[in-house]
Amino acid sequence: MIIHPWDIQEGNSVIIAELRRSLAGDAVINVRYIVPKEERWPEGHRADRVHEVDMAVELQMESGSALILSWDMDGLNEGIAADFRGPGEEGANLPGDPIDVSDHIDWEEFLGVSIVSINAAWHVPNEGCPEMPWSYHFMFSDDSSVTIALGGDNGVGLRYIPDALVVILDKEMAATYKIPASSTPSCG
Template identity: 40%
Template sequence: MHEIDTAAVFLLVGGDVLEVRWEMRGLNEWLGVGLFIAGDLPASDPDDFVDVSGLPEWHPLLGVPIVGAARSSHVPNEGCPDEVWALRLDFSSGASAVLALGEMVDGHLGYLPDSLVAIFDEAEARNYRLPSSRQSAWCESVAEVPRDRDLG
């Protein structure tokens, strides 16, 4: 697992960018997902980013296409709409990564909606659940990425 402050940014083949971030409006908190065409991502201070490509848990995800995606949703607070809290990305290498709202608390995953965790182990992701969701962070429903859209 890997803790992430507020957003994970994936640089894709061809220069496009996939961003997964914590978002909030009032009491409503969710995992926002954006796909930006090369050059369209708003400029940020390079010091705001940490390059994780050298960390071993990220290696199976580097340079391989994303072939599927799945999401888990929940109702964050009474009266709020159903929102995404976890996103699983499946890669052509057979590896998967789950990005979810949460943090590490005493060595265990805990729900904290203003930060993210990257989970690389299927069992850990299946065990990570929120009382406000019918699905685990593993995100049981999968959508395949269209073959004409390379997200590697």
């Protein structure tokens, strides 16, 4: 079941709490980036400690569950949708091709390490919109972390883009990536 970002408002943390409970203690064992059909990755995208991803990121867990984070828009609403699938559950098919990036050097230190917590960073994407998540920050038992946020790289640094994702595999970079519509950096 896809949870749209406008359905996850900061004041209603039940959905985030459930996501934390479902993933706490589980370990990421496989990572796939969903890209447009017939494309490869990185295909000109940044791929060093910050990965640019066109459509979605799928984290497959040791338990057999999976979490798919994708950019999601409805009119002026812009945020990250979450699709959590328990072991054996089928979910919505994404319109792109999955590319396995588990063997990318940047993912090595995170695979097989237990998730201890997840934070969301919130923003109001446009006037009149509710507050919704624009970033998810995963903390692991070895004190490492990964952040998946709306954005891209313009060659000078990260910038907000509502229809693309960045996977930030560096704590300092996650702490410095901020957008005007949010009071917190991407790491929450």
